[in-house]
Structure formats: structure tokens, C-alpha cells
Amino acid sequence: MSTLEKEQIISDEKKYVIGTYGRVPVVLVKGNGMSVFDTDGKEYLDFLAGIGVNNVGHCHPKVVEAIKNQAETLIHVSNIYYNVPQIELAKKLVNLSGLDKAFFCNSGAEANEAAIKLARKYAKANGKEGEIITMEHAFHGRTLTTITATPKAKYQEGFEPLPTGFKYIPFNDIDALKAGISEKTSAIMIEPVQGEGGIHPADNEYLKAVRKLCDENNIVLIFDEVQCGMGRTGTLFAYEQYGVVPDIVTLAKGLGGGFPIGAMVAKSEIASAFTPGSHGTTFGGNPLACASSAAALDVISELLDNAVEMGEYFKNSLKTLEEKYEFVKEVRSLGLMVGIELTFNGSDIVSKMFEKGFLINCTSDTVLRFLPPLIVEKEHIDAMISALDEVFSEI
């Protein structure tokens, strides 16, 4: 595609698409494994994987095959009928999660909406008032309820009045949480690794202590694994590494192998608070998304060892940069969920890395974020680190 066509696409986007995204001026037209390609055929190594969407890599052949086969068979009818891929996917997720029942939707925000609604319905049936506690610096989505669960002014301002019944507590602080709960508290929602908040993994013993607190006070524990789940941290669910199982887990992003799908998986006692008519969505659990997701889950299971090994290699490589450059404040990671905190805003570094052919981004202003596909190899990491070293050396 010529440059003119690229310019045309960018100006058409400005004219026809509502401007909710600050986009990088590139039009990506093709993806394969670790790589994506723009309209000029330039290749980029994707160290973001669509912010944790393409955990299996771009256009993984097994996912593509599953989508093709399903598209030729049945795309969707309606949730008023049964469909095979939905039930098969629910079985897989239940077997893998240690939980009992799944509900399907189309995004992370929707999965969190479902979790909050379910937790409230369950709590109210047990005489509680429905207050939900979430963590400072959390991110749970962009619907009205999930921006309320996300205690950051930039997401909330201008959208008031917001739903009531939310309370915010500092993350990784069990004493603050103990002090913050009350008779009203129905659920606590936590990302085991905060993503948008700047790649902050939960402390080792923190989630266990939260689990205990929830058990003692009949509070529903919800883990939002939309970003940190699906093999991202080296286990299918991040919570496996903490030796804790939540009452509800929410999933999206990597769950579909690139195809949109969200899920909420819950313990059956809690799940039974939803009965026919309580909740639903037209496209949730459609055969096409579920077939893609089932294939992605199989692929992810085979990539977990690589995610652990490459996560370790990545972290150690970044530590050399941490030692070399004073402006690197901290390297934080769990598996292939990796962040480098700088002493300044990282957006110029993101742009320079882009020019060199690497997709990364910056979150919470000062944290460079890396979420490569789980197929990443040493040579990709080495190439990225040496480009980053060059960019850092010019500062």
C-alpha cells in the first residue's frame, strides 16, 4: 500500500471515527507470530501483543484453523439455544481454574460488570448491602460501573453521576483492607498483577491474607485477570502462583487468541445467585469466539514453560539496563508481564522504540510496559534490549 493510501486512511479515520483513541500514526495490515507489518511493509516486533491480547502470537495457525472451521459451520444463533463450543469452553475453563461455572461475554469490562452484578446479587440474598471494595491504581474497564471500580479521576471525570457503593483501599496493604471492610462489604476486587497501574504484582503473602479476610467475613473475592491471566505470568491464571483461588475470576484479552471474548468463572454457590433472566448478552459465548478461545487455551498451555523461561531471561536482561542507567528506578515483572519504572515520562522512549521497529507502550506515565506474546524467544528479547539500550544511551 502506498504512503498516500496510508495518509488517506488516517484522514478518513479522523473524519469518520469518534476520536476516543490517541493513535500512533501507523496503519498495521498484517500479523504473524511476534511480528506485525505496516502499509509500507515495515516489520515491527510486537512487545505489547495488543496489551495482552495476542498471547499466542499473531494469527496462530491453530487459532486461525479453529476460526475458519467454525465460521464455515455456525457463527451464532442466540443464547436462547444451546451451542456446543460454548459448553466445551466452559468445561475447559472450569477444569483449569478450580472454579465451577462460567458466563461468557465480549470484553473485560463486561466480565467485570458481570462479576460485580453477581457478587451483589449473591450478597443481597445473604442480607448484605452490596458495597464493593477495589484497589487504588486499579483498572477494571470503561463502562460506567467499571470506571467507578477504577479509582482514577481521568477515567471518571465528566461521567457523573456514577453508580454508588464503591470504596477504594491501597493495594498490597492488608491492614488498610482490614480497617476498610465493614458489614456492608460484599466483595473485594483485585488484579493479582496491576497492569494499567504500572505493573505491580501483589506481594507474596498479600493475596492469601485477603483470601482469609474474605472467608472470615463472608466477602466475595474477585480477581480481575483480564490482563494478567491466560499465561501472561507463566501460569494460566496468575493466582496459581500465590496459592489462592478466588470466588470469581474475570478474563478477556488473551482468552480469545485475538478474537473478542470475555468470561467470568465463579464458584457454584455464588454463581447460583444468577437465574434465567438475571443477566445476559446477545453475543456472549457465540460459537466463533468460543472455538477461537478453546484453540487459544490449548496453545497457551503448551507455551507456559517458555513464558516462565523467557520471563526470567527478560527480567535479567532488563536488570543490566537498571544497573547501567540511573534514571531506571525499578524493574518489576511476573513472567512476561514486565514494567520498567523511569524517573520521567516514557512516551518519547516509546516513540523512539517504534521508529526502531519495536512496539511497547507506557502506562502510568513513567512505566514502560512489555507484554510480548508467549512465543517470544531469546533473539527477540536480545534485539529489543539492544534497541532500548541505544535509546537510553541517547538520553
Ligand code: PMP
Ligand atoms: N481489567 C483489566 C485488568 C484490564 O487491563 C482491562 C483492559 N486494559 C480491562 C479490565 C478492560 O478490558 P476491555 O478493554 O476488554 O473492556
